[in-house]
Amino acid sequence: MTAESAPVLDAADRALVRATQAGLPLTPRPYHTVGERLGMDGEEVIVRLQRMHTLGIVRRVAAVPNHYALGYTANGMSVWDVCDARIDALGTRVGELPFVSHCYRRPRHLPDWPYNLFAMVHARTREEIAAQVAQIRALLGEACREHDVLYSTRILKKTGLRIGL
Amino acid sequence: MLGPTLDDTDRAIINQLQDAVPLVERPYREAAAQLGLEEDVLIARLQRLLDAGVLSRLGPMYQIERAGGRYVLVAMRVPDPALDRVIGIVNALPEVAHNYLREHAFNLWFVIAVEAGSQADAVLARIEAATGLPVYAFPKQKEYFLDLRLRA
Numbered sequence: 001m002t003a004e005s006a007p008v009l010d011a012a013d014r015a016l017v018r019a020t021q022a023g024l025p026l027t028p029r030p031y032h033t034v035g036e037r038l039g040m041d042g043e044e045v046i047v048r049l050q051r052m053h054t055l056g057i058v059r060r061v062a063a064v065p066n067h068y069a070l071g072y073t074a075n076g077m078s079v080w081d082v083c084d085a086r087i088d089a090l091g092t093r094v095g096e097l098p099f100v101s102h103c104y105r106r107p108r109h110l111p112d113w114p115y116n117l118f119a120m121v122h123a124r125t126r127e128e129i130a131a132q133v134a135q136i137r138a139l140l141g142e143a144c145r146e147h148d149v150l151y152s153t154r155i156l157k158k159t160g161l162r163i164g165l
Numbered sequence: 166m167l168g169p170t171l172d173d174t175d176r177a178i179i180n181q182l183q184d185a186v187p188l189v190e191r192p193y194r195e196a197a198a199q200l201g202l203e204e205d206v207l208i209a210r211l212q213r214l215l216d217a218g219v220l221s222r223l224g225p226m227y228q229i230e231r232a233g234g235r236y237v238l239v240a241m242r243v244p245d246p247a248l249d250r251v252i253g254i255v256n257a258l259p260e261v262a263h264n265y266l267r268e269h270a271f272n273l274w275f276v277i278a279v280e281a282g283s284q285a286d287a288v289l290a291r292i293e294a295a296t297g298l299p300v301y302a303f304p305k306q307k308e309y310f311l312d313l314r315l316r317a
Binding site for chain 2: 009017020021022023024026028029030031032042043046049050052053055056057058059060061062063064065066067069070072077088091092094095096100101102103104105106107109112113118122148150151152153154155156157158159
């Protein structure tokens with residue numbers, strides 16, 4: 001979606017995004033607590049979040065676990081050089097695999113970076129990751145020229161979204 | 166990294182609340198009722214899970230692209246001696262949401278979030294100027310799948 005066609009947020013929506021992007025308070029009435037800070041009724045906070053949810057601006061209201069803390073200590077970014085003519089059909093199928101958390105088409109940077117399909121895979125060991133990667137490799141077949149897996153070794157920053165809307 | 170020990174109740178809480186925190190006046194009371202817990206017990210456990218870093222956050226998950234914003238994945242090839250300096254520069258930028266070190270010649274991978282797509286290039290130019298190293302932008306061309314939920 002382009003900026004031109006994006007739904008417009010008004011000043012109150014923007015204030016609400018700023019006030020909640022780091023998280024909701026753990027008070028019995030968290031939306032009312034947020035509203036008090038913004039000079040907004042708690043019910044209005046709920047209605048505005050519902051509207052943004054309907055528009056897809058809020059994907060969902062939820063808890064976000066740290067993968068490492070859940071035992072998913074092997075997190076690999078698998079990258080694939082896939083034939084342009086077939087990448088859309090194959091990317092959809094890779095994304096359907098249960099161990100893939102996100103799957104995107106991205107640009108190559110030739111000659112340094114030949115890969116155009118990125119699929120994040122998660123497991124408890126690197127052996128499990130290797131098995132998952134083999135499964136993706138088999139699915140892509142001849143449409144894939146080469147691939148690699150980049151393991152994360154350190155999270156250097158993870159603040160979630162912080163924008164100054 | 167070894168996480169803190171989670172009991173069955175913690176796992177049930179994580180699995181339920183990563184799907185949805187209700188948009189109602191007392192969301193924790195409603196979620197607690199579904200889990201067979203008291204509201205105050207759930208709130209205390211959520212506080213503990215957040216403090217321990219098991220949950221990185223709890224709240225609305227914004228998709229700023231639907232409001233005109235943009236995320237861009239960026240990679241750099243940083244020589245070892247420059248790594249600490251470059252990480253410091255990148256992490257100090259408020260637009261940088263995540264930054265990961267990976268085992269590869271392209272060793273630094275981070276995501277920048279900007280309100281308007283047109284701002285991304287300026288942020289990348291600032292990083293190149295401050296670090297003296299080229300940046301490689303990998304904007305999303307197509308999303309085939311996105312769901313970060315993993316069972317606890």
